[in-house]
Amino acid sequence: MKKNQNRCLLSFFFLWCVFGVQAQNAAAVDSSKAYLPSDSLFVRFLHSRDIPVTQHNKITLLTSGRSKFAHLFKDIRKAKQDIHLEYFNFRNDSIAKELFTLLAEKAKEGVKIRAMFDDFGNLSNSRPLRKEHLKMLNDRGIEIIKFDPIRFPYVNHIFCRDHQKIVVIDGTTGYTGGMNIADYYINGLPEVGQWRDMHVRIEGPASEQLQKAFFRVWNQESHQQVEGSRYFPYTSGALHADTASSHLGNQVAIVQRVPKVAPDIMRKAYITALDVAEHKVQIINPYFTPTRSVRKAIKRAARRGVRVEIMIPGKSDIPFTPDAAFYIAERLRKAGAHIYVFNGGFHHSKVMIVDDRFCTVGSTNLNSRSLRCDYEINAFIFDLPTTAELGDVFKADKKNSTVMTREEYRKRGPWKRFVGWFAHLFTPLL
Numbered sequence: 079m080k081k082n083q084n085r086c087l088l089s090f091f092f093l094w095c096v097f098g099v100q101a102q103n104a105a106a107v108d109s110s111k112a113y114l115p116s117d118s119l120f121v122r123f124l125h126s127r128d129i130p131v132t133q134h135n136k137i138t139l140l141t142s143g144r145s146k147f148a149h150l151f152k153d154i155r156k157a158k159q160d161i162h163l164e165y166f167n168f169r170n171d172s173i174a175k176e177l178f179t180l181l182a183e184k185a186k187e188g189v190k191i192r193a194m195f196d197d198f199g200n201l202s203n204s205r206p207l208r209k210e211h212l213k214m215l216n217d218r219g220i221e222i223i224k225f226d227p228i229r230f231p232y233v234n235h236i237f238c239r240d241h242q243k244i245v246v247i248d249g250t251t252g253y254t255g256g257m258n259i260a261d262y263y264i265n266g267l268p269e270v271g272q273w274r275d276m277h278v279r280i281e282g283p284a285s286e287q288l289q290k291a292f293f294r295v296w297n298q299e300s301h302q303q304v305e306g307s308r309y310f311p312y313t314s315g316a317l318h319a320d321t322a323s324s325h326l327g328n329q330v331a332i333v334q335r336v337p338k339v340a341p342d343i344m345r346k347a348y349i350t351a352l353d354v355a356e357h358k359v360q361i362i363n364p365y366f367t368p369t370r371s372v373r374k375a376i377k378r379a380a381r382r383g384v385r386v387e388i389m390i391p392g393k394s395d396i397p398f399t400p401d402a403a404f405y406i407a408e409r410l411r412k413a414g415a416h417i418y419v420f421n422g423g424f425h426h427s428k429v430m431i432v433d434d435r436f437c438t439v440g441s442t443n444l445n446s447r448s449l450r451c452d453y454e455i456n457a458f459i460f461d462l463p464t465t466a467e468l469g470d471v472f473k474a475d476k477k478n479s480t481v482m483t484r485e486e487y488r489k490r491g492p493w494k495r496f497v498g499w500f501a502h503l504f505t506p507l508l
Contacts, residue, residue: 117435117460119354124331124458127343131331134319135282137464139439140255141471143263146277147173150245150253153279154180157247160190160309162292164244166199166441169260170207177259178215185219192304193222194296198235201228203260225299238337241452243277243441244292249311252285253277254332254457255439256428270393272423274475276362276468278439278457280330282319283312287332291455294336327461335442335454344442344456345449349375351432355384360431360472361444362389364424365396366403367505368444373410380414389418389472389479391425398501399445399508405498406505408487417482420475428456429468437465446506 114122121131140146154161154177161184168174181191193215200206215222225240245253255277257263266272280288289309297303307314335344352359352375359379366388368376380386390407394400407417428444431437440456442448459465480486490498501508 115435116351116354116356116433120351120432120436120458121331121460123347123350123354124333127340127346129331129333129343130287131329131460132283132287133329135280135284135328135330137328137330137459137461138279138281139464139467139471140277140279143257143273143275146253146255146257146275147264149279151177151180153247153251154184157184157189159248160192160246161248162244162246162289162296163191163193164195164240164242164292164295165258166196166239166241166243167203167258167260168193168195168200168207169203169258169262170205170211171261173261173264174259178218178220181220182215182218191220192296193220194225194240194299195222196240197224197226197228198239199241199258200224223296223300225295237451239447239452240295241441241443241448242291242295242334242455244288244455246285246289246292249289249309250281250285250317252280252288254280254288254441254455256426256441266423267395270395270424274391274420274423274425274427276427276429276439276471278459280457282328282330284330284332284457286310286312287330288455291332291334294334295453327463329460331458331460333440333456333458335448335452337451337453341450344454345369345371347438347456347458348372348430348442348444348449351430351438352376352379352386355379355432357433358385358387358431359433360387360389360469362420362425362427362429362472362475363444364391364394364426364428365399365443365445365508366390367399367406367446367502367508369446369449369505372444372449373406376410376415377413380410386410386415387418387472387476388415389420389425389475391423392419392421392480393424395424395426398497401494401498402501402505402508404487404490405495405502407482408498411482411487418476418479419482419486420479422475422478425475429472431465431469431472434465434469435462436460437468439468445508447508
């Protein structure tokens with residue numbers, strides 16, 4: 079009897095040891111493979127690339143040119159110390175004149191104005207700033223410089239261009255998105271109709287990340303060394319983010335593509351966002367000729383059962399590339415993506431929404447030039463109300479779009495379809 083009891087005790091002890099260790103191992107495995115939603119997984123990616131995610135920002139989604147310029151001019155009027163502007167181009171038209179007049183007034187008040195534009199971007203628009211304009215602006219207290227001035231033999235802009243859109247005011251309020259300075263963001267253009275675009279206003283610590291992005295290029299091009307705590311009031315402790323009225327969220331990460339420094343960051347960010355998606359991805363992009371790796375990520379998401387919705391414009395401000403975009407979109411449709419062709423003008427927005435949990439607004443086109451060559455900047459926003467608002471915009475724009483089907487694509491006719499096939503061969507260069 080005693081022997082049987084001892085055997086039972088030994089058996090119980092052995093089982094306890096085995097299953098106890100297994101339970102501990104299982105707990106360790108479960109904690110390492112614990113379910114995480116897509117936004118948390120994407121934040122892990124950002125941390126792995128040493129990209130800070132700042133909290134307690136006030137985020138305002140600007141869904142039209144009228145809204146963007148109204149907010150921007152109001153903030154400029156309140157500026158006390160510095161106004162920094164970086165754009166692909168300033169079109170010499172009514173809105174630019176209004177902006178420069180206001181900046182000159184602020185310069186008279188003692189506010190330091192620094193502005194920069196891409197020289198290729200300037201000369202490629204229909205109303206560029208000329209030498210006499212630049213002299214006049216500098217004489218009025220606006221320090222304005224060119225990014226990578228075009229020089230003989232005129233090939234220096236084949237590769238890197240500064241396609242970023244950044245404004246930072248007093249280190250506390252920042253803007254980024256898809257809009258340059260031009261009145262067609264309000265009035266549209268005869269050839270494309272309404273110009274549809276997105277921007278975001280950020281008040282809070284994320285504005286300091288935009289400030290760092292601005293100084294990275296400004297100091298390089300101006301050969302100055304502008305730095306110091308006065309430009310970073312939250313980091314220096316001069317200001318604290320207002321947390322009293324902020325809801326859970328308001329987190330922003332600024333992702334900047336810098337050639338030779340972070341050349342793959344934007345491509346990896348989009349691919350990671352697609353790979354962590356569980357339910358739905360919504361993309362709006364104007365020159366939709368993504369690299370092969372991004373196309374593969376879209377297909378992977380669709381195969382997993384993620385609903386991938388891609389909106390491309392029916393009209394464009396440039397030739398050739400849109401034909402390639404239609405061809406690529408049709409191939410992605412066959413792979414399971416849902417394609418919408420926007421009919422309400424030219425949709426120039428560069429946005430993405432993932433699982434209704436986070437979104438991005440920025441300057442990055444999903445083409446080889448943006449992903450492999452140019453300086454680009456995007457705000458990745460982890461804020462449910464802002465993400466929901468952007469989702470509502472997408473939903474509304476779907477009502478003004480045509481769903482691409484096999485029949486709709488074939489309506490483009492044999493010649494247009496051939497041009498699309500031919501154009502897509504050049505996507506590594508577009």
